[in-house]
Amino acid sequence: MLPRSDILQLPGYTPGRSIHTVQQETGRTDVVKLASNESLWGPSPKVLAALKTMGEKILYYPEVKSQPLLDRIGEAHHIDPSLLLVGNGADELLRLVAAAFVNPGDEVIYPRPSFAAYGHATRLSGGEGVTVPLTATGSVDLTAVLSAITTKTRLIYLCNPNNPTGGAFNQAEWDWFVGQIPHDIVVVVDEAYREYANMADYPDVESLIQSGRPFVMVRTFSKIYGLAALRIGWAMAPAAIIDWLYRVREPFSVNLAAETAALAALDDSAWIAEVQKATLKVRESAMDQIQRLGFEAWPSQANFITIKLPSDSAAWAKALENRGYIVRATDSFGLPRNIRVTMAPNSVMQAFLDTLKTLAHDGF
Ligand SMILES: Cc1ncc(COP(=O)(O)O)c(C=O)c1O
Incomplete structure (x- = not known):
């Protein structure tokens, strides 16, 4: 049984890898997902109360x-x-x-x-x-x-x-x-x-x-x-x-x-304004640090930064996953040798950047 002929050509969606999958694969409990551009500041507390x-x-x-x-x-x-x-x-x-x-x-x-x-x-x-x-x-x-x-x-x-x-x-x-x-x-x-x-x-x-x-x-x-x-x-x-x-x-x-x-x-525009301010601040500092590590990155107006790598992005993504960070290798977008990283609250972002620095200097 085959589907419509044009559906046969349809590639499936490649999602960001889930925390659950990476926890199972690496045995780590402290996995952070920076792969799908969600807001890691989370929703307003008013949302949780309303639900x-x-x-x-x-x-x-x-x-x-x-x-x-x-x-x-x-x-x-x-x-x-x-x-x-x-x-x-x-x-x-x-x-x-x-x-x-x-x-x-x-x-x-x-x-x-x-x-x-x-x-x-x-x-x-x-x-x-x-x-x-x-x-x-x-x-x-x-x-x-x-x-x-x-x-x-x-x-x-x-x-x-x-x-x-x-x-x-x-x-x-x-x-x-x-x-x-x-x-x-x-x-x-x-x-x-x-x-x-x-x-x-x-x-x-x-x-x-x-x-x-x-x-x-x-x-x-x-x-x-x-x-x-x-x-x-x-x-x-x-x-x-x-x-x-x-x-x-x-x-x-x-x-x-x-x-x-x-x-x-x-109803909580103050929350959104705070998250916006915090995200932009983290983005600016992350961009600066990424460049100081010697990487090029695309200038970003979004809540992520896409970093240009010297070698295969899948290997970098795997090395980061093994250290607890899920990022997005952008091959499926038509952008090989890049990883896209979602911005996160300062302490998380800083720990991620320190890990990236270690990989850049010491290899995987
Ligand atoms: C450019 C763009 N449009 C739309 C979406 C999907 O948004 P939604 O979660 O509302 O379906 C995404 C999600 O990553 C996106 O990057």
Whole structure:
């Protein structure tokens, strides 16, 4: 029994290795996961308190649209809730756009190295993936994206800041791109790491959406909000696009725990501001130390740093795992000889950097 012929070509997702697996393999109990860009500062204590209040409400199906959450996101971000949709992680939302807009044979442009979900969503919808390289500093090369457009292009995925490099395009690059892009192409901007970008000229995607251009901004609660296990993200798009996305979304894709946690997380903006400040501080110091160790690294606007290595990344990742740190070898992203390291509270990060230093000086 074989699946659909295009599914035969579909590579499986390569996740970060789990703490449980590495504990079993190494016999260590003190394993730290720096491999999937979760927020190691964790969720707000208000989230944990709110989850305890769900009680017997779990016997009911959740609200189809999670309207209270749409209203709360709208309030927090000054967006009309009719332009919003929540989903089972940003992953689901990225996939919904391809499911709603891509016909078999349509071309979909996305960067490489970048997040695997774009290629996956494209193939699942029967589309043809067209990949474009990054700029030298690891942001999506918008000039290359424009050059790749043909009459068959239906959808474009952009990742800003880009995973796994951490580079971000700015407002001027964005304005130039938007001025040239044909109006019948849907553009998704995946901003999973937006809260970590500390550049003055971070591009404004929202006002274009408000003006009705077919753009979709995708955000997540998995990163700075610390809710990765609950699976919840949100998207902003013109109302007509939101309507199409609902038609292909599973009716109850956001569960009550996720909705409850997201509402509580939005009520603690002080927590998010603190985590943001702490992450940026650790990122700056880690970058400095990594460079002083003699490594090159991609300049990052995200909660990770991707380090360029002198040799095979799998061997470095294994050596780090044996010492209690799970990092991400980025080969599967199309970036060999690099490891991506998630930022963590200072004491954890410092211990990791000391281990990296030992490996760099003494070998594995
Ligand atoms: C660029 C990017 N987009 C989306 C996601 C997935 O987010 P979610 O956990 O909300 O599905 C990730 C997760 O690593 C990511 O790196």
